[in-house]
Amino acid sequence: MMEADRALAHDGHLEILDMFESGDRVATRWSYKSAGGRFAMMSIYEFNGERIQRDWGILARAPWVD
Numbered sequence: 704m705m706e707a708d709r710a711l712a713h714d715g716h717l718e719i720l721d722m723f724e725s726g727d728r729v730a731t732r733w734s735y736k737s738a739g740g741r742f743a744m745m746s747i748y749e750f751n752g753e754r755i756q757r758d759w760g761i762l763a764r765a766p767w768v769d
Contacts, residue, residue: 714738727751740764 715737723730733744746760 727756 715735718734719731720734721730721732727750729748729750731744731746731748733746735742735744742762742764744760744762746758748755749757
């Protein structure tokens with residue numbers, strides 16, 4: 704998944720800042736920096752075995768992300 708995201712956003716820097724797990728769900732806080740600005744992302748993934756069953760996310764322009 705990270706490789707696919709990097710291929711789409713090859714002109715920027717994608718970084719995982721935090722990752723938390725609870726049961727079959729994983730929450731991830733991301734930072735993305737490019738010439739277009741800085742963005743913060745929050746994603747929640749629900750797994751079924753080793754595969755993502757469902758996911759939710761939000762993307763926001765975030766000048767406070769370091």
